[in-house]
Amino acid sequence: MNKTKTKEKLFTPSVLPGATIFLASACVMIVEIVAGRLAARHLGSSLYTWTAVIGVILGGITFGYYIGGRLADSFSARKTIGWLLAASSGACIAAIIFNNLVGEWTFLWRMEIAQRVLCHIAIVFFIPSTLIGAISPVAVKTALESKQHSGRTVGRMYALGAAGSILGTFLAGFWLIGSIGTVNTLWLTTGILLVMALMYLPRSWAMLAYAAVVILLAIAGTTPAKWAQDVGSAMSLREAQKSDMLYETESQYEYVAVHQLGKDPDKRQFVQDNLKSHSQIIMGKIRDLQFFYVRVYGVVTRRAAAGKEKLRTLSIGGGGYVFPRYILDVWPGSSVDVAEIDPAVTEAAMRAFGLPRDTPIRTINLDGRNYVDELLEKKQRGEQIPQYDFIYMDAYNDLSVPFQLVTEQFNEKISNILAADGVYLTNIIDMYEESKFVASYVKTINKTFPYIYVVTKQSDYNLPFNFIVIASKRPVNLENINKEENLADAKLIISDENDLAAFQKKTGLIAFNDDYAPVENFTTPVVRSVSAVSIADNYITQAAKLNSAGKWEESLEKYRMVVKICPPLSAEANYSMWKILADHNKWQEVVGVLGSLLAENSTKANKSFAAMLHYDLGIALRKTGDSQGTSRQFKEAIKLLQEDMSEKGESAQTYSHLGRVYSAMGDTKNANLCLEKAKQLREDKPK
Numbered sequence: 001m002n003k004t005k006t007k008e009k010l011f012t013p014s015v016l017p018g019a020t021i022f023l024a025s026a027c028v029m030i031v032e033i034v035a036g037r038l039a040a041r042h043l044g045s046s047l048y049t050w051t052a053v054i055g056v057i058l059g060g061i062t063f064g065y066y067i068g069g070r071l072a073d074s075f076s077a078r079k080t081i082g083w084l085l086a087a088s089s090g091a092c093i094a095a096i097i098f099n100n101l102v103g104e105w106t107f108l109w110r111m112e113i114a115q116r117v118l119c120h121i122a123i124v125f126f127i128p129s130t131l132i133g134a135i136s137p138v139a140v141k142t143a144l145e146s147k148q149h150s151g152r153t154v155g156r157m158y159a160l161g162a163a164g165s166i167l168g169t170f171l172a173g174f175w176l177i178g179s180i181g182t183v184n185t186l187w188l189t190t191g192i193l194l195v196m197a198l199m200y201l202p203r204s205w206a207m208l209a210y211a212a213v214v215i216l217l218a219i220a221g222t223t224p225a226k227w228a229q230d231v232g233s234a235m236s237l238r239e240a241q242k243s244d245m246l247y248e249t250e251s252q253y254e255y256v257a258v259h260q261l262g263k264d265p266d267k268r269q270f271v272q273d274n275l276k277s278h279s280q281i282i283m284g285k286i287r288d289l290q291f292f293y294v295r296v297y298g299v300v301t302r303r304a305a306a307g308k309e310k311l312r313t314l315s316i317g318g319g320g321y322v323f324p325r326y327i328l329d330v331w332p333g334s335s336v337d338v339a340e341i342d343p344a345v346t347e348a349a350m351r352a353f354g355l356p357r358d359t360p361i362r363t364i365n366l367d368g369r370n371y372v373d374e375l376l377e378k379k380q381r382g383e384q385i386p387q388y389d390f391i392y393m394d395a396y397n398d399l400s401v402p403f404q405l406v407t408e409q410f411n412e413k414i415s416n417i418l419a420a421d422g423v424y425l426t427n428i429i430d431m432y433e434e435s436k437f438v439a440s441y442v443k444t445i446n447k448t449f450p451y452i453y454v455v456t457k458q459s460d461y462n463l464p465f466n467f468i469v470i471a472s473k474r475p476v477n478l479e480n481i482n483k484e485e486n487l488a489d490a491k492l493i494i495s496d497e498n499d500l501a502a503f504q505k506k507t508g509l510i511a512f513n514d515d516y517a518p519v520e521n522f523t524t525p526v527v528r529s530v531s532a533v534s535i536a537d538n539y540i541t542q543a544a545k546l547n548s549a550g551k552w553e554e555s556l557e558k559y560r561m562v563v564k565i566c567p568p569l570s571a572e573a574n575y576s577m578w579k580i581l582a583d584h585n586k587w588q589e590v591v592g593v594l595g596s597l598l599a600e601n602s603t604k605a606n607k608s609f610a611a612m613l614h615y616d617l618g619i620a621l622r623k624t625g626d627s628q629g630t631s632r633q634f635k636e637a638i639k640l641l642q643e644d645m646s647e648k649g650e651s652a653q654t655y656s657h658l659g660r661v662y663s664a665m666g667d668t669k670n671a672n673l674c675l676e677k678a679k680q681l682r683e684d685k686p687k
Contacts, residue, residue, distance in 0.1 A: 016199075017139040018160045020081060023196060024088075024139075025164030026171070027189050028132040031092065032057040033172035034189075035125045037182040038099045039117070040273045041255055048114050048527070052121040057129045064133020071134065072141040081142070082200030084135050086210055089193035091128035092186050093217055093237070098124045100236040116531070132193075136161060178252040183238070187222055190214065247352035251344035258320075258352035270320035270353055272345070278397070279320030283354050286325050293427040293466040294323050295486040296455050300470055301327070301390055303477050304423045310334045314388045314417075316368035316405070317395035318345050320353045324361050336361045337386070339371040368395055369404045372413045379416070387419040393426040398464050398530045403517040406441055410514075411448040415473075424449065424471040429464050429526055432456070436509065437522035438467040444511040445471050453478055458491040463533070463568050464526045536566035540573065552580050563596075571600050578616070587623035594620060607647075608654060611640035615661050637661045652681040 036053045071080050102108065102123050108116050140157045144150050176185040194214055201207040220228050221237035232238040246268065248257035254273045261267040261280070267290075270279035280290035289295045305311060311334040315324050318340030327336050340346055343365050349355040364371050375385045391414055395405055404410060414424055426445075430438040438454065446452050449471035455478070456467045470476055482492040510516070543558035559580075562573035578593040594617040598610065618633030638661055645654050659674035 017143040018157060020085075020139045020196060021136050021157050022160040022164035022167075023192060024085075024132050024135040025161040026168030027088070027192060028057070028061060028129055029165045029168030030172040030176070030185060030189050031095075031125065031128055031132065033169065033177065034182050034186050035095075035121060037177060037250075037255070038095075038124070038186075039121055048117045049121075052114075052118045053125070056118070056121045056126050060126045060129025061133035064130040064135075065137055067130065068134035068137035072138040077138050077142040077145075078200055080138050081135060082197050082204070082207065084131060084138065085193050085197035085200065086207060088128060088131040088135070089190045089197065089214060090210075091131050092190040092193065093214065093221075095124050095128050096183060096186055096221065096238075097236045100239060112528070173252065177250065181250045182255075184222060187218055190218065247348055249344050249348060251342050253342040253344070256342075256344050256348045258348055268320075268353060270348070272319070279322050279353070281320060281322050281353060286322070286329050286354075289322070289326065289486060291466075292457060293468050294326070296466075296468045296481075297323055297392055297425055297427075298326060298330075299481050299484045299487055300423065300425060300455075300468075300476065300478070302330075303481070304421075304472070305331070305389070306421075308389070311336075311389045312386055312419075313337065313390045313392065314339065314386070315392045315394055316371075317393070318349065318363065319394060321346070321349045321355045321359075321361065322353075323392060323394070325355065325359075328360065335386070337364060337388075338362070339364045339366055339368045341365060341367045367402075367404075368393075369402075369410055369413070372410070372417060375417050376413060385417065387422070388417055389419050389422050391418060391422070391424045393424070396426070396428060398429040398523075398526050401437075401519045401523055403512070403519045404514070406444065406519060407512045407514050407517050408444050408447050411445050411471075415448050418473070421474055422472070423476060426469045426471070428467045428469060430467055430523075431525045431529060432463065432465050434525050435467070437519065437526070438469065440509045440512060440522055441469060443509055444513075445469065447511060449473060451475055454495040455481075456493050458493055464529050532566045533569065536562045536569045536573075539565075540569070540576075543573075543576065547576075547580055552584060556580060571597060574600070578620075582620070585623075587620050590620040591617065591624060607640045607644040608657065611637040611644065611661075612657060614640065615657075615664065619664065631665075634661055634665050650677075650681065652678040655681065 032053060035057065036050055039049050039053065068084070071084075102120050108119055111119065136157070140154065143153050143157055172185060176188065180188065194211055198207060198211060217235075217237060220232040220235065222228075222232075229238065229241055233240040242259070244259045244261070246258045246260050248255070250256070255271075257271040259269045259271065261269050265285070266283040268281050268283060270281075272278045282288050282290070289298055301311075309331065311327060311331045313324070313327050313334065314337045316339045318324075318338045321338065324336045324338050327334055338346075338361055340363055346355070346363050346365075350357055355361075366374070379385050393405065395402055411424075418424060424445075426441070428438045428441055430436070442452055442454060451472045451474060453470040453476060454467055455470065456465055470478075478494055481487055481494070510518075512519070539558045539562045543555045543562075546552070546558065547555035556577055559573040559577045563570040574593050574597045578590045578597070581587075581590045581593065594613060598613050598617065614633045614637040618630045618637065621629040621633060638658065641654055641658050641661070645651070648654075655674045655678035659671045659678060662668075662671035662674060
């Protein structure tokens, strides 16, 4: 008797509406946290992303409240809540599908980055948040119908909704995403909503059939069976399994993966969220540094180490742990610390990036600033702390810069844990022409360190580049570093205290401090440029697939979009276009494309490449019947190849190119001489 009464009491209108509001509010906050993490894989975890997520979810909830109020006055409350819960579960599944599809929608790629982020989030998450939001007004009306104290009832419902929101936020952020992953967390939310729907409509055959469909979709979207992976990928319920994937995981902080770029040699890439290439390594060759900025780190460290046999270093940001391992390999027995906030990054480096589990590298799982603060607190208590010879900042990227690591106050803290002859190196991504972020950073760090140097590469394009800022309490010898083995072909620009005035002339500069460090404002050009490059890369990938499928005209359209939206990649696009056009005998169009390629290459020093473009243009002009134009292009090709050889010396490749041009001109004698010379140089080359 008591059990029956308890059961009846649980399902009275006074209890069930409150439980519904509590769980629905928890679910909508889980969706919000998940939205930020899912979007980060396509859009990065920037200020734009989280602003769009919060705005879209709040907008959906607001619209849902309005819709729910109208439904509450028009239909049976119990059935309405049941079907809203069912529709919400379906919308969560749709969000998984759309998130996998929207990233490939080309019309979004053409938008400004802020508009693109907002549209992406709205398409994926507005409907789920609207439907879940619509549940509360109907549930509140149900509760009011059973109570005389309406004010007290409404207050209780609001409190339960707020409590559910808090629980959902903490569950998603502190446990669910790190334990089962972002997508599985959304599947769990789908399940919770479906179970609640079944509680409201337990005898509805339509609901039972719908539940069966959801369960089948969940199996296809989550289980590891091969058939489920194939079906789930085909239905966009899960990302297609990549053949080059060696390891992937998801933590409370980010998505982490390791890809294999090649097998001979075994080259691997470390990925964090949508930062597609955080680190690269050739396994077993730790001294073969793959990225420009780490090569600069290595050269400057050798210069500034002044013959020291062992070093004490700190890297803020672990990534693939490439440079810390380099330090240990070059200076055995060194004390190497890494402040890496995410333990999953360290685990990924051990699982698939060659970091030994018994490595002597000491990892501190703290934010870089927290670790530095911890050291200084120990120093104030009279405890001994490390005085580092070198500190390397590796926590910035092109889409996200932690503001607390760029300020004057942080630089002062760094100075206090740096040895008297120590060096602080920071890798900054900025636009070559604007460079307002790096200029403001230089202005900031110059308040702490008397000796500042900036190293970057020359470029023909205004693209995001590495600016390595070197700060020290003493002069650092950077003379002729462009002649160092790892930097010989880098075309370096080195700025020291004598010519950094150019940076200070940038308009709108400030010195960053803890109260005001608007890094997002200064990095906006970088974010836009990175977005354009990413979009162009996607077009190039699609164009290649279309051409392979025989849809060459559609492929050309994709390449033309690359030329339009991302000039720095137009050379690659034009080169691919002329090959396609030549394959289909569109020689007049080939002439136009090659002319564009030559115009783009006119200011560049690669004379060999330009010479072969003239050769290709000559062949295309011959196909159109322009013999005079053909002769001019061939002569220009020979002239450039001869100039290239006089500047760089003889090479088998250059003689081979000359042989091709002479052969096309009908000069068999010179063609044979050049080809024989190329063969001789190849045979004489040391094995």
